[in-house]
Structure formats: structure tokens, C-alpha cells
Amino acid sequence: MLLIDYLEDATSYLQEKTTRLRKLDDQYRKIYDRDIKREIGLIKQEIRKKRSEIINNILLNLDEFTYLNKYFPELLQTFIEDEYIGKIISKKVWLLNFKQMPPKEAVAMLEQIKSWRMQLKDAKKLLITKWVGKVDSRAFVATYPMLKGHIKNDLERDEVITIIDRVDKGLLREGWLILITDALIEIPIAKFMTKISRLQYLELMANGDFTRARGRGTVGEVSAMRKLEKIKRKKQHYENILTQVLLANPAYLRKLKTNKNWLAKNKQTTLQKFVECITPHKVKERAWFNEMKKRLSMDD
16 A cells, blocks of 8 residues: 555544544534543544554655655645644655765754754743843843744743744754764663663562552552553653654664574664664655556546
8 A cells, every 4th residue: 555545544543533523522512421522532542542642653665755855846845734733744754855964964953953952941940030021132142042033022921932932943843854864863872772671670570569459459559550551651652752753764674673683582682672663664655656647646
């Protein structure tokens, strides 16, 4: 299945669920029925699950996503503007700006971004703690040149804070684009693997505590169960982040998986074991392009 076929199916799915949800919301406002409320909760859960699945599929098909932007940008823009999946796709569009860079250049650029973000942090702190009234744009930009071009008129404090948050979000994404290059990707990988390994140990300990407390029907059993579930959720959270980091650079991930020790189970690193089931989909650019042309001609 081509990525566009999946996205079209996902659009139809979310449209159907959203339409159903709106009808149930209308019904619930008229009659506060418990069964309707329960169904609303289930549908919201299904929508959240589908949105997460869409992001995961974009990352698994990042090569195809990139080619879609390269050869059919107008089609991609149509998906981005879609009422049901547009905002979801927009969350990963920034990955299309990814490019490899030499280690020295990557480190220098990352340090520059850190400096810019510190400047924005200081500006926001000043506004929150000391500023009263409108912000003099000229004086403020002179003090914080990172905001040049973003603040052009005198604005209220909260408006400036909103602009700062938006600029900072853009810089954060630029930083991640550098961190996921081959030159620096080992930094976030090591960071999240450390967290995951620690939580794996804590999960093992918590599971033992729960096993010993299970069946007693005591407060201790409930407490042990909640502790175990909390650790599992936290571990899953960091596993999801690490998975997304690896999928954001599919070439690096493939290289990691083709390591000569990959098949030697007793020699695998913890990271290799983690990525064993993470397989980005690879497509041949020319073959994909021809298939896309054929697929689009069928829609005409």
C-alpha cells in the first residue's frame, strides 16, 4: 500500500468517527445518558489511537513521505490542509528539512541554537516577572535580537510571550534536526537508552513487589500494582520517543541493523536488541515515482 492510500483510508476513518462523535455529543446534551457518555469515551480513545498510528506510519514511511514532498508537493499540501489528518501530518512536516552535516558544523550550529533559546528564555522571564504594560518593540528587539523580524509593532506582553513560544518551538525543531544527524544522533540515543534501562530495572523490582503482594487484597497490593503500572507507562513513553528518534534518520537505523554482529544474539548491544523490531520501510525512488504516477492517473 502506498502512503497516500493509507492516508486516504485514515482520513475516511477519522471522518466517520468524528461525525459519529458529533452526533453523540448532540444526543448527550439533550439526554444525559450514561451509555452515550461511555460510547463517546470509547470513540475518543479510538481517535487518539488512530492519530498515534498515523504519526507512526509517517515515520515508518519517511522515505516515501520525503519523495511525496519532492515530486508531488501539491498533493502533500492537500493532505496537510485536510480537516481530519492535516494537523497530525503537520507535526512531522519539519522532518522534511532534515539533512546530514559534518560533525564540527553540527556541534557549532547546535551551540548557536542553544544560545538563541537561552536568549528567548531570558526575554520570556523578564516579561513574566517584571514587565508592565505594552512592549516597546524597538527597545525589546535591541535587547533580544533573536526576535528581530518576529516583533514589528508595540504589543501587549501576552502577545509577545506567544511569539516567543512560537519562535522557541521552531528553534527546538531545528535543534532536533541537527541532533538526529549521523554526527550527533548517538547523544539522544544514549540519553533515552539510559532512562529505558533504568526503568527496566525498576520494572523488574516493582514486578517482584507486586507478585509478593498479589492475592492478599490489601492496600499494599493496590499500591504495588499502581507503582508497577506507572513505571511501565514511563518506560513506554521513553521507548516511543527513542523509536521516533531512530525512525527520523532511517539510513542510520538501517546501518545499525546491518551491523556484522546483528545476528549474533549473545553479542548484541542493548540498543541493537531494542531496534530489532523497528524496521523503516524502504522504497526505490524511481519505482515508487512510477507507481505514484500510475496510481494518480487512475484517479483522473
